[in-house]
Amino acid sequence: MSTSDSETAEVLLSLRGISKSFGQVQALTDVSLDVPEGKVTALIGDNGSGKSTLIKTIAGLWSPDSGEIHWRDKRVHISTPRDAEELGIKTIYQDLALCDNLDIVGNMFLGHEEMTYKLLDEGKMEGTALKVLEQLQVVTVKSVRQLAESLSGGQRQSVAVAKAVMTNARLVIMDEPTAALGVVQTRVVLELVKRLSSSGVAVLMISHNLNDVFAVADRIAVMYLGRLVVSGPASGFNRQNAVEYMTTGTAAQTVDVA
């Protein structure tokens, strides 16, 4: 976990006053959040707090009703998933979107295969896949030719992250990355998250698990009933006030907002 000031990191994504409603339901109200480069920002909140809605707004699944989104200080409109991808935003949903019957190389390159003379260039893809996994220091995988179905939960998560990294993502959004994982695999994924952020990628991570959050987050943002009630360096939070913010929207021991 980085101990340097969050302010010195460049703000990659900036949300200003984002609101979104679905019919009668006000899902997001006036949400403002800065996501800096090279840092892990954890988005926490109880069920129904609006975390998923916010993520999907950033990912381009729908447009906000009001508010602005800035990417590197420039105003942008993200109305489709393609727009988000073009900016460099890659979302890893909870279901990971892997094909069990393809091997790791096939999954990593799905949709953007390397071709030579209109044929799949297996050699090139395998080489690139090995390099990416090496960069991310994923060592538990025996062969990139393994089928995805034989991988453990942590390995699958690693492949999904590798897939995101390969498309030169600048912001990787992870929705509950450790939700279904055991102790060892959780450790693997959290290591991966740290390595990812130290390579300059901004990571926005939704998590229910405060242990995981305090293990990797540089910044924490708490949502409560559709509002972002507080965000600041992780050092300003502890379990108690984090839970208080999540469940009541305020805390006795407030956080130094930065």
Add this chain to the structure above:
Amino acid sequence: MSTQNIPPAQDTPPAAVDEDAQGTADDEELVATAPATLATGVGDYFGAIRLRIKNGEAGSLPVIIGVVVIAIFFQIERSEFLTAGNLVNLLVQASIFVVFGVAETFALLLSEIDLSLGYGAGVGAFVMAELIASPVNLPWWLGIIGGLVTMAILGTAQGLLIARLRLPSFVVTLGGQLAFLGLMQEIANADKTAVGGTIQLDSNTPVYKLVSSSMSTSLAWILLVVCIVWIVFNTVRKNRSRRSHGLTAPPIAVALVPVILAAIVGVVLVLICNANRGTLTVLRGMPWVIPFVLLIVAVYSWFMAHSRTGRYIYAVGNNPEAARRAGINVKWIVTFGFIMANVTAGFAGLIYMSNQGSMSIDINGGQYVLFAVAAAVIGGASLFGGRGKISNSLLGGLVIAVVYNGLGLMGVSAPIQDMVTAAVLIVAVSLDAIVRARRTAH
């Protein structure tokens, strides 16, 4: 800290020193990886195969053993089973089932099913026959293309209904089956020369000669040698190319094992076909339909392995949502799959017609589509999508042909033949399910 797992038998690999779960996960990974990828020697390769068999990844082995057992049984019952004449007959029968199986495989891989292939093949064959007969009198190859284009249109129509309107393929193709039966009968009605719904083939046309005429004995050997040399050359080249790019590659000996096995099968095939199977006169040579079918299987297999579309068919069959998110045009892939299934059924119709020497509306399309599914599934394709290879149908079609041929020799009545074939299908699928259950029991 943690205890070392004691390997239960000497061919399981030593488990990781860490948790039990890690050990089992290692096993799963080893089992799920192709033996050639991690093997460092021929002994290693066969050891890896044994491990996979123990863990439920036996592949086609149970079916191959089954065929051998059934063949031995039939040979004992009727010693004329293993004669050249009977075997060539069997292979020709098998080729129809194989091509039907290949056609159905496209639909099965997509997690769909095409129940129209039986009468679809009938429509394709009738169109071909009508185009090359008077009054149209097109050259034989143009007639075949015409039939295949018709099948492509039928496949597009069904595919669009399934992909765009999201109608269940079971229902759409069931309707297709009925519609094609009617269409076939209408074509036969429209042709006044087709007496009793049958159109005769001119015995000089290649369409007729596909089954009845054979290549010379020396040509079969030449083709076999050329194929083997080509495959060996390619295998070695790919192996060297991988090493030169810094990727892991199995030792050449290991990479050549499947090639050697295939070569042995090829030699046996040529020997059978080149033996004299005539009764009154000498009759030798491989019927043209056999290399025809092998060529279809080879081209399709190559396409599925080396093209983007082939890869996407597998992806869509397993996880259409993942494919969609990856930017793949899922609707087009599904439509394409049905086009391929129907066009391939056209080839099956061609072989059927050639075997009969004529095309008739009494083709049992309902039964053939069931054989299509059976050949694919017995060969190893999954009904649930995403699993199986085009080449699976070679084995599946062979099994069905062996059963029918043997029972026919034994003089078993047609109804009993059908029941036995059904039993074989059930046994094959059950065996597969039981063997696979060992895998998921971890």
